[in-house]
Structures are given as structure tokens and as C-alpha cells.
Amino acid sequence: MTRDEYQQSLADLRADVLAMGNLVGSRLDRALMALSTVDEAAARAVAGADDEVDRRYLDLESRCIQLLARQQPVASDLRFVASSFKILTDLERVGDLAVNLAQYTLAADRKRFEEVDLSAIGDLAREMLDDAMVAYRTDDAALCRDIAERDDELDVLCQRASERVVRELIEHEVDEGDSWAVEELLDDVSRLLLVVRDLERVGDHAVNIAARTLYMVESDPALV
Template structure:
């Protein structure tokens, strides 16, 4: 394979990763919109569309394997291909979390906690993913560290949200003599806690993407864990 063709393959890999990132972020925003508006039809679109992202993941995974096996890249090219493969793995998992959020919307009768703004937390995590993807596209080694710092705030917001849910549940009490009325409430509370947990995980995956970008650009494993 000529050098030009090899470089074209690397450029196409970068473009495909960014296309997948755009789609994943779009699906996560749709899931957040469905969650906020209790739109079951919109949530179902997210659930049924997950296969499209899975197909993209498998296609890009195959391209990464081909590049590693046939071209045997070294140094910065090797770091780029490996980082791309790791990044699409995180993107695929973010898409799964978006599907989870959509499914919670479909299943929930919705116990509301006005003190918790899960949608704003979710939007902050989407922005982290988008910024991490831009850093990957531009070979930016500075933004990944800033994204990792932002994740500390997401973790803190999720911790406080969990505390609100648990505190409200404890203060409401549980009518053990009427389990038929308690169980639906507990199920919805559980889904709220799962929503918070999954949004926190989106932030973690954004940091993973940032960490792989930093390693790709600077050969620095500071954020890898």
C-alpha cells in the first residue's frame, strides 16, 4: 500500500470516529429530551436506534484491526490507531447509557425530585464528550486535563443528587403494611438513582476519551486509569 493510501486510511479513521461521536452525542441529547418531556415516542427512537451505533462500532473496529495487522504502525501512528479503538469503545458504552436513560423514561411513572436537575447534569456530560472529541480531532493536549477537572464537578453534583433522593425517601417513610403502594414508588426512586449513576458514567467515559487523546498527542499517560 502506498504512503498516500495509508495516510488516507488514517484520515478516514479519524473522520469515522468523529462521525460516531456526533451520532452518540445526538442520541444522548435525544434521551435527555425524552427524559425531561416524558416523551415515550422519542425515548423509543433512542432504544431502537442503538443498533446503528453498534454497527458503526464494529465497522471502525475492523478498520483499526486492519491497520494494525496490515500496516504495523509505529510511534505516533500506533498511538493514534490504538487511541481511536479505545475511544470508539467508550463511545459505544455512552450510547448504551443513552439507551438506559431512554428505557427508564419508558418504564417510569416518574417520581419527581425538583431539587435535582438531571437533565442539566446530562447536558454537562454531553459537552464533555463533545469537547473530548474536538481535542481528538485537533490533536489538542491541553483540553483533556481540563475535561478531567470538570468531571470532579460532575461527580460532586451526582453525589449531592443521590443524597437528595435518599434523604427524601427516608423522610417520607415506608408503609410496610401496604407494599402494593410502596413498590411502584421504590421502583421509580431506583430508576432516578440509576439515571444519576449512568450520567456520572458518561462523564467518566468522556474522561477516558480525553485520556486517550492526551496519550495519543503527548505520549502522556497521566489521565489513564
């Protein structure tokens, strides 16, 4: 492979990682929409489309390994390929979390805890992911650090939502003699808490992407 071909292969890798980010982001958007509107058709579409993300992940992972093994990249290129490799893993896991959200929509009675606002959490987590991919595309170190700061805000929103769920569970009236109703209520509470946890994890993966991009740009993954 000539030097020009090698540089083109690096450019192609970045473009394809960004394309996977767009794919995962669209899956997450659809899962969040399904969650907020209780759209079962949209939820099923997300839950049944994980194979495409997995195939892209495996293909790009293989290309990263080939670049590392065959081309022996110099320091800056090595950081780029290694960071891209790790970012792919984070994106694949966000894709899995989108599937989790879709499955929650299909399984739970979202009308039971309508007062628990998940939209603000989902919007912030999605924004962080989008900005993380912008930082990767533009080598924006300042944006990487901004994403890490916003993660504190996301953690606070998630904590408040979890506390609200638990408080409403305590205050919720249910016939304790109806074991089926009690079990159903507890299942919904459990799923709702898992949704909050998964949205928080989307933010964590955005922070991971930002840290890996910062390492790629400055050879230092420290966000603070």
C-alpha cells in the same frame, strides 16, 4: 497500500470516529431531552436505535485491527490507531448509556421526584463528551486536561443528586400497608439513582476519551 493511501486511511479513520461521536452524541441528546420532558416517543426512538451504533462500532473496530495488522504503523501512527480503537469502545458504551436513560423514561414515574434536578448533570456530562471529541479532532492536550478537572464537578453534582433522592425517600409519605405503592416507590428510587450513576459514567467515558487522546498526542495518558 502506498504511503499516500495509508495516510488517507488514517484521516478517514479519524473522520469516521468523529462521525460516530456525533451519532452517539445525538442519541444522548435525545435521551436527555426525553428524560427531562418525559417524552415517551423520543425515548422509544433512542431505545430502538442502538443497532446502528453497534454496527458502526464493529466496522470501525475491524478497520483499526486491519491497520494494526497489515500496515505495521510507526510509533505516532500506532498511538493514533490504538487510541482511536479505545475511543470507539467508550463511544459505544455511551450509546448504551443513552439507551439506559431512554428505558428509564419509559419505566419510571419521573413526576414523583421532580425536585431532583438531572438537567445540570446531563448538560455537564454532554458538554464533557462533546469537548472530548473536539480534543480528539484537534489534538488539544490542554482541553483533555480541562475535561478531567470538570469530572470532579460532575461527581459532586451526582453525589448531591443521589443524596437528595435518598432524603426525599425518607421524607416521602406512603401507606406502608399498600405493598404495591411501596414497591413502586422503591422501583422509581432505584431507577433514578441508576440514571444519576449512568450520567456520571458518561462523564467517565469522556475522561477516558480525553486520556486516550492525550496519549495519542503526548504518548502519556496522565491527565494530572
